[in-house]
Amino acid sequence: MPTGTESGADEDGEPSMPETPTVSVCESCPGRTVFIESGNTEGWIASDLTVEPKQ
Secondary structure (H helix, E strand, C coil): CCCCCCCECCCCEEEEECCCEEEEEEECCCEEEEEEEECCCCCEECCCCCCCCCC
């Protein structure tokens, strides 16, 4: 199996942005929120309390 290191830069030497997953949010019942990551059918996060992030 070949091994190596990844520089994290594109061909111009600029750092590349890491890919981030797409996350869907569903409300399974009133007051219960479930977060599901795209492409990940085996894991999810459920929460009784969610808040809006401040930007």
